[in-house]
Structure formats: structure tokens, C-alpha cells
Amino acid sequence: MCKRMPIPANTKPFNRSFMREEVYNTLLSWIMKGKLRPGEKLLDKELAESMGVSRTPVREALRRLEDKDLVVSSANRWTRVSEISIKEPEMIYPIIWALEALAVSLAMARLTDADIKKMKQANIALGKALDEEDPVKASQADLRFHDVFIERADNPHIVSILSDLKIRCRMVEATYFGGSACSKYSMDEHDRIMEALKSRDVTLAQSMIEANWKNSLTRIRDVECPTSASQNHHLRSETDDH
Numbered sequence: 601m602c603k604r605m606p607i608p609a610n611t612k613p614f615n616r617s618f619m620r621e622e623v624y625n626t627l628l629s630w631i632m633k634g635k636l637r638p639g640e641k642l643l644d645k646e647l648a649e650s651m652g653v654s655r656t657p658v659r660e661a662l663r664r665l666e667d668k669d670l671v672v673s674s675a676n677r678w679t680r681v682s683e684i685s686i687k688e689p690e691m692i693y694p695i696i697w698a699l700e701a702l703a704v705s706l707a708m709a710r711l712t713d714a715d716i717k718k719m720k721q722a723n724i725a726l727g728k729a730l731d732e733e734d735p736v737k738a739s740q741a742d743l744r745f746h747d748v749f750i751e752r753a754d755n756p757h758i759v760s761i762l763s764d765l766k767i768r769c770r771m772v773e774a775t776y777f778g779g780s781a782c783s784k785y786s787m788d789e790h791d792r793i794m795e796a797l798k799s800r801d802v803t804l805a806q807s808m809i810e811a812n813w814k815n816s817l818t819r820i821r822d823v824e825c826p827t828s829a830s831q832n833h834h835l836r837s838e839t840d841d842h
Contacts, residue, residue, distance in 0.1 A: 632774065639681060688768055689769065701806040704805050708797070727784070739770060
């Protein structure tokens with residue numbers, strides 16, 4: 601008996617006017633949150649049935665995901681969620697903190713008290729999620745905190761590059777860390793970033809942002825990870841092919 605994909609049961613009907621985008625965003629969210637894990641075989645028929653749509657928007661979404669290296673396929677035989685290495689943060693984080701340092705320098709003149717308030721609210725939400733041991737909400741709150749000054753940089757290329765890199769970070773967190781690598785230390789680091797922004801000290805803000813990402817990387821290195829479930833998926837999928 602073939603094992604069905606772990607598709608969430610509460611998939612909502614899609615607005616037909618925005619169907620293609622909603623299908624894509626739904627699949628992207630499932631991959632980022634680890635509901636569809638690395639190595640998982642993706643069957644467009646099952647996905648289409650679960651979403652209540654035709655196979656066309658699902659196939660289009662899978663092609664877009666493949667363009668972002670989040671999905672891989674082989675000669676019309678199979679399509680899978682891409683494998684991801686625990687070593688990805690070592691390569692990704694330095695790029696992220698460099699781009700965020702640039703973003704904050706561009707954003708500084710545009711940041712308002714309302715922006716700082718949004719960052720503070722995101723940090724409070726992060727603390728609540730950590731207290732509730734909800735790693736997905738913690739990761740989302742952490743993203744919202746950083747997104748405030750990134751968006752204020754008013755540079756779509758920075759936004760796009762960081763968005764793609766952080767998708768891969770979320771995959772690593774979902775695959776190896778149960779959904780998030782954030783900790784209470786992240787909140788303290790965010791507080792120091794906000795203080796630097798309030799004082800309009802660009803150099804200090806850049807330094808604090810870099811420290812936040814470097815400390816996150818250190819925390820990831822210090823976590824003793826179990827064997828990746830993705831390896832089991834990969835082995836199972838290879839067996840299914842024969």
C-alpha cells in the first residue's frame with residue numbers, strides 16, 4: 601500500500617482569482633514549515649485533489665519551486681522536496697548579515713517610531729512563542745522583526761535575495777531543529793538592535809545585527825542534532841522507485 605503525502609487536512613478553498621499564487625504560497629509554506637520534508641515525493645494529482653484545484657496550477661507551482669532549488673525532478677519520473685544540508689547556515693548566514701547591514705544603513709533615515717514599535721511587538725511575540733514552545737511562531741516572529749528595517753531599505757533586490765535565503769534557513773530549522781533555532785538570547789540581541797536604531801547609530805546597529813546572526817549560528821552549531829529525517833525520506837523514496 602502506497603503511503604500518501606503528509607498533506608495538512610484543513611486546506612482551505614482557494615480564491616480562483618488568485619489560485620496560482622495561493623497554490624504556490626501554500627506549497628512553499630508546507631516546505632518551509634517541514635510539513636513536506638526534504639526527500640518527500642510530490643505527486644501533483646494528490647496535491648491537486650487536497651487543494652481542490654486542477655493539476656495545472658500545482659505543476660506551475662512545482663516548476664517555480666524548482667527554479668528556487670526547493671524542489672527537484674527527474675525526467676518526468678518523480679518530483680521531490682530538495683534535500684538540505686545542516687551546513688547551509690554556515691554559507692547563508694554571513695550573506696544575510698552582510699545584506700541586513702546594508703539594508704539598515706539604507707533604512708535608517710526612513711525608520712519611524714511606528715517601525716520601532718512593530719519591531720518591539722514582534723520581539724514580544726517571539727518571547728511568547730518561545731514560552732509556549734512553538735518554534736514555527738517563534739521563527740515567524742523573528743522574521744517579522746528583521747523585515748521591518750529590511751522593507752524600509754526600499755530596495756526590492758535586497759528584499760528578494762534575503763527572502764530566498766531565509767526560506768532555506770527555515771527549511772534547515774524545520775528539518776533539524778524542530779522549527780526554530782531562536783532562543784531567549786535572540787530577544788536580548790533584538791533589544792540592542794532597537795536601542796541602536798533609536799539612537800540613529802548606523803555603525804552600532806550594523807554591529808548588533810551581525811552579532812545577532814553570528815550568535816544564532818553559534819547556537820545552531822551547539823545544538824546536538826538527531827539524524828535527519830530527510831535521509832529516511834530519501835531512502836524510502838528510492839525504495840518506492842523500484
